[in-house]
Amino acid sequence: MIPFELARPRSLKEAIALLDPEDPDIRPVGGGTAVMLMMKAGVLRPTRLVSLRDVEPEYAQVRPGANGELVIGGLTRLATLEHSPLVKEGWPLLARTLRTLSNVRVRNVATIGGNLGHADPHMDMPPVLSALGARVTISGPNGERTVPVEQLCTGYYETVLARDELISRVTVPPQAGRPAAYMKVTTRAAHDWPALGIAVVLDMQGAAIGRASVIVGAATDRPTRLTEAETLLRGASPDDAILRDAGEAGAAQLDIVGDAHGSASYKKQLLKVYLGRAVRTALDAASARGAQLKGHAE
Ligand SMILES: Cc1cc2nc3c(=O)[nH]c(=O)nc-3n(C[C@H](O)[C@H](O)[C@H](O)COP(=O)(O)OP(=O)(O)OC[C@H]3O[C@@H](n4cnc5c(N)ncnc54)[C@H](O)[C@@H]3O)c2cc1C
Structure with a gap:
């Protein structure tokens, strides 16, 4: 060396x-x-x-922010985030996603800033944070600026960060009980790198989907919003036909790239199938949580 x-x-x-x-x-x-x-x-x-290990401890902490937001210091370890009672309570999507992100040894040392700064398109957190509408605060010699997580990655291992800038905070809007899911499709163990990752966050209007936020990872050179699928889901009842159409639209929108975890055609098929499964999983998780909370109240 x-x-x-x-x-x-x-x-x-x-x-x-x-x-x-x-x-x-x-x-x-x-x-x-x-x-x-x-x-x-x-x-x-x-x-x-x-x-960055010895900088001020506030950058390694998770705390509530203004307007019900979650503020995660850029040096917060993934395990700290995973076990935070605040996160478990208000952002169950994050807590669930972290449980299958690599293994406990990696989560015990890896930081959220390093996770986002690395910009490997296979990472699990960027699609999830993007679907939740999270922003990163970037600190540099001239002060701070804020960028949506969705706009952080510009290509394979490339970001909007200058070489003398650091991710100092991640701010996540409230999940606020919205149905949400991340489907991590792996070809080996559940915590392996994904062949495809799909994050879905839904704003419901009664039984219909008011607005859907759908981001896919591990399919192209950066996490990508599936705008065509989102348009189809807006105002729709989540039945089999619409979910199938949304999956088809998502797959048609992207020029998917194959890699060691799966060929382009395999990933395309995964996207067609798993987009609908992600929506169903989000709705099931939200109704199970609703029933649990009602049970506690009674
Ligand atoms: C065995 C193994 C399995 C894995 N499996 C998965 C998986 O299934 N899913 C998944 O999502 N990830 C997986 N990972 C990747 C893991 O999540 C990342 O390695 C980790 O999150 C990076 O965080 P870190 O703090 O260690 O980053 P570092 O290694 O310290 O840094 C990574 C990059 O980010 C830069 N950087 C670090 N901190 C900052 C900052 N605050 N601001 C700006 N830039 C910064 C560094 O210069 C470097 O370019 C796996 C890793 C390993 C080793």
Whole structure:
């Protein structure tokens, strides 16, 4: 291994100052689970790693924000998020998704900032956070800016982040009891990398779908909103015919790319089938939760 400097700044500001907008060989490290694999594979040969482990503890915390939002510090470990009572109570979609994101060893060290900053299109969290309408706060030498998670990734392992910017917070609007599901389709164990991931969040109007937010991952070079399927679902009763049509529309919208987890045609078929299953799973989960809450109240 080529020697490199490991910097351990005590504040986010100091960390940002140690990055260089011009130098791709200087990189921030959250949990290091992706960085270490890239270094072992020889695709990353850093001259300096800026560890974010010792910056202010507030960046590693989960807390309620204004207007019922959830605020997740950029250095929050995935396991902290998974076990947060606040998340379990208000954002069950996040808690459920995290349980099949890799394994407990990875979740114990990986951070939400590293998860989003890595921009691997197979990641489970970006489609889910995008469907929920989450935003990232990006901190850099000139202050902060906010970007929807949906607009963070620009391609394979590419983001809108400058080399001297860090994800310092993720803000998630309330799930507010909305039916929501993430279908992670794997070809091996349930916690493996997805061959396809579909996140669905529904605003209901009585028994009909008022508005649907549908994002697919692991199909193209970045998580993508399935606008055609969303249009079909708007105002519809979620019966078999409409769900089949929505799946077909989603598959037709995308130029799907095959990879080690499945060919393009296999992923296309998965999308056709699993979009409808995601909607049904979301509705089932919401009615089960409603029944549970009613049971507690009685
Ligand atoms: C065995 C294994 C299985 C996995 N399976 C899955 C899976 O099923 N689903 C899934 O979604 N993921 C999976 N992953 C990926 C895992 O989720 C990521 O490796 C992890 O989330 C990255 O977080 P980290 O904090 O370790 O990032 P790091 O490795 O520290 O960093 C990753 C990238 O983000 C940058 N970065 C780090 N922190 C920040 C920040 N605050 N702001 C901006 N940029 C930053 C780094 O410079 C680097 O480019 C798996 C990983 C492993 C090792």
